[in-house]
Amino acid sequence: MALDVAESETIARVREIATRLKPLEGPLLPILHEVQETFGHVPASALPAIADVLNLTAAEVHGTMSFYPDFRTAPAGRTVVKICRAEACKAMGGDALAAEVQERMGLGWHETSADERATLEPVYCLGLCACAPAAMVGDTLIGRADAAAVLRAAGEDTA
Amino acid sequence: MRTIFVPRDAAALALGADAVAQAISREAEARGEAVEIVRNGSRGMIWLEPLVEVLDGETRMGFGPMTPDDVPALFDGGFRSHAKALGPVEEIPFFAAQTRLTFARCGLIDPLSIADCEVNGGLCGLRRALTMSPEEITAEVTESGLRGRGGAGFPTGIKWETVRKAPGDRKYIVCNADEGDSGTFADRMLMEGDPFCLIEGMVIAGLGTGADKGYVYLRSEYPHAIATMREAVGLARRAGLLGPSVLDSGRAFEIEIRVGAGAYVCGEETSLLNSLEGKRGVVRAKPPLPALEGFLGRPTVVNNVISLATVPVILDKGAKGFRQLGHNRSHGTIPIQVAGNVKHGGLFETAFGMSLGDLVEKVARGTATGRPVKAVQVGGPLGAYFRPDQFDTPFCYEAFDGEGGLVGHAGIVVFDDTVDMLEQARFAMEFCAIESCGKCTPCRIGAVRGVETLDKIRAGEPGQVELLEDLCETMRGGSLCALGGFTPYPVLSALTRFPDDFATTTEAAE
Numbered sequence A: 001m002a003l004d005v006a007e008s009e010t011i012a013r014v015r016e017i018a019t020r021l022k023p024l025e026g027p028l029l030p031i032l033h034e035v036q037e038t039f040g041h042v043p044a045s046a047l048p049a050i051a052d053v054l055n056l057t058a059a060e061v062h063g064t065m066s067f068y069p070d071f072r073t074a075p076a077g078r079t080v081v082k083i084c085r086a087e088a089c090k091a092m093g094g095d096a097l098a099a100e101v102q103e104r105m106g107l108g109w110h111e112t113s114a115d116e117r118a119t120l121e122p123v124y125c126l127g128l129c130a131c132a133p134a135a136m137v138g139d140t141l142i143g144r145a146d147a148a149a150v151l152r153a154a155g156e157d158t159a
Numbered sequence B: 001m002r003t004i005f006v007p008r009d010a011a012a013l014a015l016g017a018d019a020v021a022q023a024i025s026r027e028a029e030a031r032g033e034a035v036e037i038v039r040n041g042s043r044g045m046i047w048l049e050p051l052v053e054v055l056d057g058e059t060r061m062g063f064g065p066m067t068p069d070d071v072p073a074l075f076d077g078g079f080r081s082h083a084k085a086l087g088p089v090e091e092i093p094f095f096a097a098q099t100r101l102t103f104a105r106c107g108l109i110d111p112l113s114i115a116d117c118e119v120n121g122g123l124c125g126l127r128r129a130l131t132m133s134p135e136e137i138t139a140e141v142t143e144s145g146l147r148g149r150g151g152a153g154f155p156t157g158i159k160w161e162t163v164r165k166a167p168g169d170r171k172y173i174v175c176n177a178d179e180g181d182s183g184t185f186a187d188r189m190l191m192e193g194d195p196f197c198l199i200e201g202m203v204i205a206g207l208g209t210g211a212d213k214g215y216v217y218l219r220s221e222y223p224h225a226i227a228t229m230r231e232a233v234g235l236a237r238r239a240g241l242l243g244p245s246v247l248d249s250g251r252a253f254e255i256e257i258r259v260g261a262g263a264y265v266c267g268e269e270t271s272l273l274n275s276l277e278g279k280r281g282v283v284r285a286k287p288p289l290p291a292l293e294g295f296l297g298r299p300t301v302v303n304n305v306i307s308l309a310t311v312p313v314i315l316d317k318g319a320k321g322f323r324q325l326g327h328n329r330s331h332g333t334i335p336i337q338v339a340g341n342v343k344h345g346g347l348f349e350t351a352f353g354m355s356l357g358d359l360v361e362k363v364a365r366g367t368a369t370g371r372p373v374k375a376v377q378v379g380g381p382l383g384a385y386f387r388p389d390q391f392d393t394p395f396c397y398e399a400f401d402g403e404g405g406l407v408g409h410a411g412i413v414v415f416d417d418t419v420d421m422l423e424q425a426r427f428a429m430e431f432c433a434i435e436s437c438g439k440c441t442p443c444r445i446g447a448v449r450g451v452e453t454l455d456k457i458r459a460g461e462p463g464q465v466e467l468l469e470d471l472c473e474t475m476r477g478g479s480l481c482a483l484g485g486f487t488p489y490p491v492l493s494a495l496t497r498f499p500d501d502f503a504t505t506t507e508a509a510e
């Protein structure tokens, strides 16, 4: 079955990554990062494969992974929009920016649009606190952000 | 050939520096002028970014904040006259008023040129350290009075000495580059603007303690800093600054960059070590101290980026000069990050002791919105809120530590009179609830209760303020680390210093 082929390919890729990074001291986070970079998320089938290579239980790998907000169990939308929610940005209208972006994208925090175009995420400081409010759209940083600039960077229709 | 500097710092990029750099090279090509564009770090005057600098003889002339549309006029004016000309960059008052030690090269040099770094004083501290014994190195750092810039303010030299004396053939230097505090960006700026300075500091720490391996734990929210540090480590290896024989000394040191995964609590040193080991980022009980049983149970120095990056200049210029700066037991300089609602935001490195009021009024020049200042949060999300009538508080550990709050990572966030302090208190509790590692109940459950209680205060339910105070007391006394333990600082300072914002609708009506 096609699905099984895809899954066994996934597992082979994951095993390759885990085996290559295993010699690091404390290899699990680097492995999870590379798996996520490769697949856009950490597929469920990756956990037992990583566990096997590292001589851990799948529960231990899951325990670590689930602690960290960065690791996704499902793919994100094509563009990830992050809006800073922290104090310096709040001081410069970050709450209003967040509300407007949420409304115009029709998304709440951590939600992905039905057509998988975009995912909206909160972030707690981007180190752009002297040009707040700040946002990050894909790889693009936006200082003194307004909703129009965020939506433009996200390729959303701003009309 | 004309040399033009356009910063590659993340804040400059967030304000359009790449487009400005492209416009400059396009314009130069169209006019047939030879220009060399250097992508430097930031000088820290963020309100002027993108701050373009043109080398004029020996002087760096500034222009900013630049947009692509401003570029043709730069050429028309012969790189001198321009509507956005600022004159010599180092004479801009915000810059001229500073004492730049740790950040001396940040914004000045090409961050990825070891040669540029060396010409401007880089590696002098390391070369001196290579002539010293480990005891002499740690003694000099202790003598300088340098205290940890990550938040707790622990004397760096004493920490190093503990690791030096600890038994064990494998020791580690772990650089804490998790910089999760809102309102702070000094670590990011340094790593993006002068990465070899941090590398140099880590190698010196290795020489002083007997460690030959270093890790930089860098938050994933900083992709540009990650890329710059990775590239710098590669270049350092090729140049023999890292590797089996540092600068041909026969002493080994290696560095690896590790990326965090979005958890604020992983900035806490023991949580960070668990994370580095591939575990959940849960805080460990102390003792054992990381200095004795740290990464993989081995003696480990955990230091903030700025602590480590300040060591080279201390060794280069000597401990005495550094110690003489500052006041009381706060020695040397501190890169204060001025953020939030300010006219002139950025990084201001100065000796300890400047008053909060001078920082807000003279350095930041008041609010960006032009409205009156209502509150200033000092020291990140766990720091207290101050009122303008407390502006004579000097910026130093002694004045802030304890009851009043904390210096933290030296960020100050300014708010104008539209801020709702109940909302700020609620956010502090919410942040604690989101980021709690879950180990202790007062933090894990208390923060959630805190949010609920603040919502009830908002709704005008009686008796809730007392409940909030009790809750804060429980969190302060019963939390293992400062996330749960210090969240009461912003909450209670908001409550006691801005009581009007907590006056419930019913009380207000009485």
Ligand SMILES: Cc1cc2nc3c(=O)[nH]c(=O)nc-3n(C[C@H](O)[C@H](O)[C@H](O)COP(=O)(O)O)c2cc1C
Pocket (backbone or CB within 6 Å): B147, B148, B149, B150, B151, B152, B153, B154, B156, B176, B177, B178, B179, B180, B181, B264, B265, B266, B267, B268, B269, B270, B302, B303, B304, B305, B307, B308, B481, B482, B483
């Ligand atoms: C919740 C929490 C978050 C912290 N975050 C950071 C951080 O992002 N960077 C940092 O250097 N120290 C942070 N610290 C302080 C570290 O635990 C530790 O004191 C510091 O890394 C020691 O280095 P230093 O002595 O050079 O400051 C944090 C502490 C707590 C309790």
Ligand code: SF4
Pocket (backbone or CB within 6 Å): B265, B283, B435, B436, B437, B438, B439, B440, B441, B443, B444, B479, B480, B481, B482, B483, B484, B485
């Ligand atoms: S105070 Fe909070 S973050 Fe700190 S150890 Fe306890 S539960 Fe974890």
Ligand code: FES
Pocket (backbone or CB within 6 Å): A084, A085, A086, A087, A088, A089, A090, A124, A125, A126, A127, A128, A129, A132, A133, A134, B182, B183, B184
């Ligand atoms: S608080 Fe938003 S970027 Fe730092």
Ligand code: FES
Pocket (backbone or CB within 6 Å): B326, B327, B328, B330, B352, B353, B354, B394, B395, B396, B397, B398, B399
């Ligand atoms: S500056 Fe003098 S006691 Fe702090």
